[in-house]
Amino acid sequence: xxxxxxxxxxxxxxxxxxxxxxxxxxxxxxxxxxxxxxxxxxxxxxxxxxxxxxxxxxxxxxxxxxxxxxxxxxxxxxxxxxxxxxxxxxxxxxxxxxxxxxxxxxxxxxxxxxxxxxxxxxxxxxxxxxxxxxxxxxxxxxxxxxxxxxxxxxxxxxxxxxxxxxxxxxxxxxxxxxxxxxxxxxxxxxxxxxxxxxxxxxxxxxxxxxxxxxxxxxxxxxxxxxxxxxxxxxxxxxxxxxxxxxxxxxxxxxxxxxxxxxxxxxxxxxxxxxxxxxxxxxxxxxxxxxxxxxxxxxxxxxxxxxxxxxxxxxxxxxxxxxxxxxxxxxxxxxxxxxxxxxxxxxxxxxxxxxxxxxxxxxxxxxxxxxxxxxxxxxxx
Amino acid sequence: xxxxxxxxxxxxxxxxxxxxxxxxxxxxxxxxxxxxxxxxxxxxxxxxxxxxxxxxxxxxxxxxxxxxxxxxxxxxxxxxxxxxxxxxxxxxxxxxxxxxxxxxxxxxxxxxxxxxxxxxxxxxxxxxxxxxxxxxxxxxxxxxxxxxxxxxxxxxxxxxxxxxxxxxxxxxxxxxxxxxxxxxxxxxxxxxxxxxxxxxxxxxxxxxxxxxxxxxxxxxxxxxxxxxxxxxxxxxxxxxxxxxxxxxxxxxxxxxxxxxxxxxxxxxxxxxxxxxxxxxxxxxxxxxxxxxxxxxxxxxxxxxxxxxxxxxxxxxxxxxxxxxxxxxxxxxxxxxxxxxxxxxxxxxxxxxxxxxxxxxxxxxxxxxxxxxxxxxxxxxxxxxxxxxxxxxxxxxxxxxxxxxxxxxxxxxxxxxxxxxxxxxxxxxxxxxxxxxxxxxxxxxxxxxxxxxxxxxxxxxxxxxxxxxxxxxxxxxxxxxxxxxxxxxxxxxxxxxxxxxxxxxxxxxxxxxxxxxxxxxxxxxxxxxxxxxxxxxxxxxxxxxxxxxxxxxxxxxxxxxxxxxxxxxxxxxxxxxxxxxxxxxxxxxxxxxxxxxxxxxxxxxxxx
Numbered sequence: 001x002x003x004x005x006x007x008x009x010x011x012x013x014x015x016x017x018x019x020x021x022x023x024x025x026x027x028x029x030x031x032x033x034x035x036x037x038x039x040x041x042x043x044x045x046x047x048x049x050x051x052x053x054x055x056x057x058x059x060x061x062x063x064x065x066x067x068x069x070x071x072x073x074x075x076x077x078x079x080x081x082x083x084x085x086x087x088x089x090x091x092x093x094x095x096x097x098x099x100x101x102x103x104x105x106x107x108x109x110x111x112x113x114x115x116x117x118x119x120x121x122x123x124x125x126x127x128x129x130x131x132x133x134x135x136x137x138x139x140x141x142x143x144x145x146x147x148x149x150x151x152x153x154x155x156x157x158x159x160x161x162x163x164x165x166x167x168x169x170x171x172x173x174x175x176x177x178x179x180x181x182x183x184x185x186x187x188x189x190x191x192x193x194x195x196x197x198x199x200x201x202x203x204x205x206x207x208x209x210x211x212x213x214x215x216x217x218x219x220x221x222x223x224x225x226x227x228x229x230x231x232x233x234x235x236x237x238x239x240x241x242x243x244x245x246x247x248x249x250x251x252x253x254x255x256x257x258x259x260x261x262x263x264x265x266x267x268x269x270x271x272x273x274x275x276x277x278x279x280x281x282x283x284x285x286x287x288x289x290x291x292x293x294x295x296x297x298x299x300x301x302x303x304x305x306x307x308x309x310x311x312x313x314x315x316x317x318x319x320x321x322x323x324x325x326x327x328x329x330x331x332x333x334x335x336x337x338x339x340x341x342x343x344x345x346x347x348x349x350x351x352x353x354x355x356x357x358x359x360x361x362x363x364x365x366x367x368x369x370x371x372x373x374x375x376x377x378x379x380x
Numbered sequence: 381x382x383x384x385x386x387x388x389x390x391x392x393x394x395x396x397x398x399x400x401x402x403x404x405x406x407x408x409x410x411x412x413x414x415x416x417x418x419x420x421x422x423x424x425x426x427x428x429x430x431x432x433x434x435x436x437x438x439x440x441x442x443x444x445x446x447x448x449x450x451x452x453x454x455x456x457x458x459x460x461x462x463x464x465x466x467x468x469x470x471x472x473x474x475x476x477x478x479x480x481x482x483x484x485x486x487x488x489x490x491x492x493x494x495x496x497x498x499x500x501x502x503x504x505x506x507x508x509x510x511x512x513x514x515x516x517x518x519x520x521x522x523x524x525x526x527x528x529x530x531x532x533x534x535x536x537x538x539x540x541x542x543x544x545x546x547x548x549x550x551x552x553x554x555x556x557x558x559x560x561x562x563x564x565x566x567x568x569x570x571x572x573x574x575x576x577x578x579x580x581x582x583x584x585x586x587x588x589x590x591x592x593x594x595x596x597x598x599x600x601x602x603x604x605x606x607x608x609x610x611x612x613x614x615x616x617x618x619x620x621x622x623x624x625x626x627x628x629x630x631x632x633x634x635x636x637x638x639x640x641x642x643x644x645x646x647x648x649x650x651x652x653x654x655x656x657x658x659x660x661x662x663x664x665x666x667x668x669x670x671x672x673x674x675x676x677x678x679x680x681x682x683x684x685x686x687x688x689x690x691x692x693x694x695x696x697x698x699x700x701x702x703x704x705x706x707x708x709x710x711x712x713x714x715x716x717x718x719x720x721x722x723x724x725x726x727x728x729x730x731x732x733x734x735x736x737x738x739x740x741x742x743x744x745x746x747x748x749x750x751x752x753x754x755x756x757x758x759x760x761x762x763x764x765x766x767x768x769x770x771x772x773x774x775x776x777x778x779x780x781x782x783x784x785x786x787x788x789x790x791x792x793x794x795x796x797x798x799x800x801x802x803x804x805x806x807x808x809x810x811x812x813x814x815x816x817x818x819x820x821x822x823x824x825x826x827x828x829x830x831x832x833x834x835x836x837x838x839x840x841x842x843x844x845x846x847x848x849x850x851x852x853x854x855x856x857x858x859x860x861x862x863x864x865x866x867x868x869x870x871x872x873x874x875x876x877x878x879x880x881x882x883x884x885x886x887x888x889x890x891x892x893x894x895x896x897x898x899x900x901x902x903x904x905x906x907x908x909x910x911x912x913x914x915x916x917x918x919x920x921x922x923x924x925x926x927x928x929x930x931x932x933x934x935x936x937x938x939x940x941x942x943x944x945x946x947x948x949x950x951x952x953x954x955x956x957x958x959x960x961x962x963x964x965x966x967x968x969x970x971x972x973x974x975x976x977x978x979x980x981x982x983x984x985x986x987x
């Protein structure tokens with residue numbers, strides 16, 4: 001088996017928020033009274049360790065809310081990144097920003113340290129919905145934040161949007177898409193609301209006070225999104241992602257290409273030297289672990305050969321261009337038909353996937369039923 | 381009779397405890413075990429007599445058991461108690477009657493707040509039929525809402541027992557236990573019988589043990605049985621050599637012999653519980669008794685359903701598991717059957733619904749076989765136009781209408797005890813369930829027995845649930861079989877995606893066919909998940925579609941969520957989805973979940 005040089009990314013997690021959104025189940029805490037400086041110390045230590053293993057080609061700082069850090073903390077984070085991880089030939093350096101905490105000073109810091117791409121958490125441009133999902137900003141704040149960033153020379157901006165929100169109509173969705181497109185940004189990620197345990201929405205659902213749109217409505221909206229964004233030149237390249245040509249997310253594409261990456265920070269997940277690992281989630285635990293052992297891994301799993309093939313498929317097929325038959329054979333030393341012959345035949349018969357130009361990809365129908373397609377590639 | 385045996389026999393007291401579920405039977409049994417120091421505290425497990433997990437979880441005892449206890453009275457005399465446990469559900473009323481027949485007395489336990497319930501009453505009647513001395517115990521008197529005077533009055537009015545010396549007790553705290561023990565000695569007669577007479581021992585339970593063969597629980601009524609004796613089962617004439625006799629204290633103790641009044645067990649290399657039917661009489665092969673003890677009845681299953689492994693490859697495992705259960709369960713019957721929809725499985729016969737649930741649960745839990753159970757059915761007597769007749773226990777095997785002269789279905793006589801306030805709604809319910817009113821008995825100022833003849837199939841359906849919910853849980857039900865009657869019954873088929881699914885066929889009364897059809901179709905629509913294509917569901921009688929609905933095609937099932945690098949979470953989600961599918965059965969091209977097959981039968985009141 002030939003293992004081509006793994007593309008190597010680094011994900012850095014900032015778990016702090018000024019504000020907790022009603023749908024969010026990521027690892028995050030209220031910023032107030034948190035040992036933020038100690039956390040940044042620990043982060044630096046962890047970065048140092050991974051950096052010694054090789055510098056990443058992409059960096060992605062996510063959260064939480066990275067921009068919730070104050071200016072000193074924010075700058076200090078970038079100094080550490082530059083010191084331990086920065087690769088002079090870096091391909092992409094993305095930072096997540098929330099409209100209410102993105103300001104000129106932070107933009108200047110990011111520019112200075114070579115950030116190439118911003119991901120702005122907008123979710124929707126409807127003020128009533130923003131309130132409903134617990135966001136701290138208004139629709140105009142989001143638009144202003146994007147303009148401010150553009151004025152500071154950030155042209156590669158992606159917006160995070162959401163659909164299937166409680167009370168969201170097709171018109172409201174349409175207006176949000178229009179407003180996003182009017183900002184001239186080259187990339188949009190759009191996620192459907194997932195109800196997850198330990199969120200405010202989940203509790204509301206259980207008490208019967210939350211009304212979510214049903215499956216049919218969700219399907220309609222998804223169809224509408226693909227149509228509208230494609231029409232405006234943002235092509236659908238992954239289930240939830242749309243970009244102008246050349247602006248596809250490099251770091252995220254690495255996940256879908258089943259490549260390896262460092263996961264740094266509380267609750268971060270990484271994949272390195274064949275091992276998928278998870279860091280301790282609680283901030284204090286994370287700091288303790290890093291101080292004691294230099295990293296914060298609390299679970300590790302060595303990916304088996306079979307699992308690696310499964311992941312190659314259920315991650316790779318998320319991309320509209322799909323999986324290269326040739327690449328599969330090269331990577332795993334056997335033809336894909338030998339491993340998945342029966343599944344491929346069935347999925348083709350059901351009209352969920354097709355093979356074109358040596359690539360296996362989902363059909364438009366398959367995209368809507370992606371989980372049924374992915375499931376088929378689990379062998380065990 | 382030797383003097384020693386005579387004295388011993390005069391000190392034996394055999395009794396059972398009669399109580400409604402939750403009225404405190406097991407706790408009282410524990411107190412008696414404690415008082416007789418049968419167990420040290422360390423050995424004492426709460427509710428000792430309920431052996432299997434399943435029983436403990438359900439709070440009811442299904443396997444009978446008996447213990448021998450030595451009780452030293454304050455007078456200094458030592459007595460031998462045999463406490464015989466009884467099952468607490470109406471499915472097992474025959475077994476209850478046989479355990480009671482092994483006793484001279486019974487402790488009637490009534491909850492000081494809830495009072496007498498229908499099932500308790502039914503069991504008290506069984507005890508009176510067996511001429512048992514009854515000691516009334518009003519339990520849980522320490523509860524804040526206890527009303528012992530009212531309950532005393534109820535025992536006198538409703539049951540007709542003298543409750544003037546009923547024991548006020550709390551089995552939980554031990555209040556009244558000494559008085560109960562004294563009354564057992566004073567009131568319950570010692571067994572009569574001649575230890576030298578030909579042997580008559582009543583079988584009241586048996587269980588299969590992998591090492592010893594069948595362990596037969598007996599009460600010796602006449603004569604004496606020794607190790608080495610040749611014994612004969614009077615029902616089928618089979619003979620065996622006794623290898624072991626003994627008692628449980630509750631630890632197993634071997635003895636040389638069991639004589640008049642003794643309650644214990646014997647083993648004799650018996651291979652099958654089918655040779656040791658409850659209620660049968662054990663006698664000696666050489667010097668048999670001239671007749672068996674009265675009351676023996678062969679038990680026939682009342683309810684049938686099809687059991688199929690979801691994974692067709694596990695058919696042999698299912699066969700083996702049923703075989704293992706059958707070793708211990710003489711009422712369970714099964715034979716192979718084939719369903720177009722479900723493949724190879726077994727048609728199984730049970731005493732009732734509880735029995736069915738227990739067997740299913742044990743198959744799933746103890747043998748790890750995921751099952752599809754078809755809706756239970758009663759046995760119909762079908763007279764054909766050519767003059768012949770068939771018995772049908774599987775709705776899909778009901779002959780075509782043109783060949784049927786008439787169909788008979790089993791009826792029960794149902795006794796429902798209820799507070800007066802609910803008589804109206806109960807009669808309405810019985811009427812709706814094709815009941816025929818028989819009579820009403822006013823038990824006291826507050827309560828009434830409503831007696832109806834009802835089709836057994838209607839009792840199996842949602843009757844009990846509706847009864848409980850429409851009477852706030854106050855009404856209780858007891859029933860007994862009451863022969864067959866001609867009814868206007870039809871077979872209703874269910875079609876999924878245009879194909880008839882034999883495992884979903886049901887027998888319905890003509891008058892209710894439309895409503896049932898509609899309810900089933902709607903329920904299936906709710907339970908069967910969306911498929912990749914639209915699935916029509918239809919209910920049909922013969923060629924005629926009487927109800928239809930459609931499951932819309934699955935439109936979106938893709939996770940559009942930002943998971944970042946958390947691949948293990950994505951994987952778990954897909955694995956869970958895949959696991960869920962394993963619990964579904966592909967019927968044609970439609971994935972049908974396990975519970976859908978029962979849905980044609982189990983529906984709530986609102987449906």
